Amino acid sequence: MISACLLNEEDDTLAIVPIKTTEPLPSDxxxxxxxxxxxxxxxxLEALLVEDVPEEDEMDDIESSSRFRVGPDGVHILSLFPQRISNETxxxxxxxxxxxxLLISFREDDISIVRLLRYYIRHNKVDIRSALDILVKLQELKVDQLSDLIEDAYSTLEETSDQITDELHVDETLEELVNQEELNSQILQALHDTRRALRFIRKTFGSSLEDRQIRILDEVLTDIESILPHTSFISNKINFQLEASMGYTNQKQNSIIKIFSVAAVVFMPPTWIASVYGMNFKFMPELEWYWGYPLSIGLMIMSAAITYFFFRKKGWL
Known part of the structure; x- marks a missing residue:
């Protein structure tokens, strides 16, 4: 699907219209x-461009020479946009x-920031006077979205911190922390990529940039620099909560194992006594005793009690 943004230079109004390949490209x-x-x-598009239309795998290149370059068709920029669907990013x-x-953008997925900009354009909520304004505005909106995602991450981590010792939600807490770690990685990657893109725009279009465009670029770059430390703090907080959650889980498991270990030791003497008198050898004088059975039961109870109170005195229970 191809859509176009038209600029009426007489009154600086914008319009979003679909493009049909059977019709000529509008001049505005x-x-x-x-x-x-x-x-x-x-x-x-191939007839419109000098270079080939980018394929999806070509848009995943990470080397700087592929993401930011000047070619026969003009200036080429690959920019990363984070997408969050449900809890996955x-x-x-x-x-x-x-x-x-003329700005030509290619994408193989729906991007919320593009939808947002199109909404702003339809309702005249943005000041756009050129194609470069659109490119800069998309980067600005992306940084705003990344900032919102960081704020959401802080709120989520406050909730998970209260659930670390909640045995009923330990699985959900661990899953949420893993999702937050992935989200933070995506935010960090997008911030670095956006900073590189904005610096490339500033360098490539330097002499043709208007004062307001330079001001916006500088403001967005400043915002990126102020946001980046938060990603490090969030990463440390996620790692701390993961370690705390795993430590608490291990401590609870150790407590359970400790109970079983103590129980096994407590019942070891009674088991030994029962084993001895359960051998039924022919020459066992105790088998003929009238009080042999209650005596053996008493010995079992006494040996278990002595072991139990010994453990209590040592503080192992």
């Missing part, structure tokens, strides 16, 4: 958003090509 388009293109749309790479005043 500043943004082409390509989402999961089919073969017909790929052929139409994964990163989605989005490819941008900037040629003059």
């Amino acid at each position: 388009v500043i943004w082409l958003d390509v989402n999961q293109p089919d073969e017909e749309e790929r052929s139409w 994964h990163g989605v790479n989005m490819s941008f090509t900037m040629r003059k005043n």
Whole structure:
């Protein structure tokens, strides 16, 4: 699916319209958003571009030369956007090509930040005057979303800290901590990637950037620098809670094992007495005693009691 953002230069209004491959490209388009293109749309885009339309595996490259470069079609940027569905988080790479005043974006998945920007455009809630403004605004919205995710992580970790000693929810707590660790990793990766993208934009478009664009870029970069320490703190807090939860679980297991061990030792003397008098050898004088049975029972109880009170005195129970 391909949609376009049109800029009316007379009144600086924006409009989002679908693009049909059978019709010519509007002259006032500043943004082409390509989402999961089919073969017909790929052929139409290949005719529009000098370079090939990026494939999904090509958008997962991590080397800097592949993510940020200047080519025949213009400036190319690969940017990572975190996607959180339910409790799972994964990163989605989005490819941008900037040629003059036209931004072409490619993605193989739905991205919430793109939906948010399209919503803002439809309701005139953003100040966009060029294609570069759209690219910068997407990065700015991404950093805002990452900041919100960090705030949510703090709230979640406050809840999990209260559940560490809750035996009924230990499995849910461990699962949530693992999810938070994955989320924090995605946030950290996205922050570093966004910082690299913004620095590349600042360097590549340096002389053509307007003062307001420079100000926005500097503000977003400052926000990234202020957010990064929080990811380290969250990571340390997650690791601490994981270790505390595992330590508490191990302590409870050790207590249970301790009870069984003590019980085995307490009943060892009675078991020995019962084994001796259960051998039924022919020459065992105790078998003929009238008080032999109650005596053996008494010995068993006394030996178990002595062992039990010995353990209590030592503080092992």
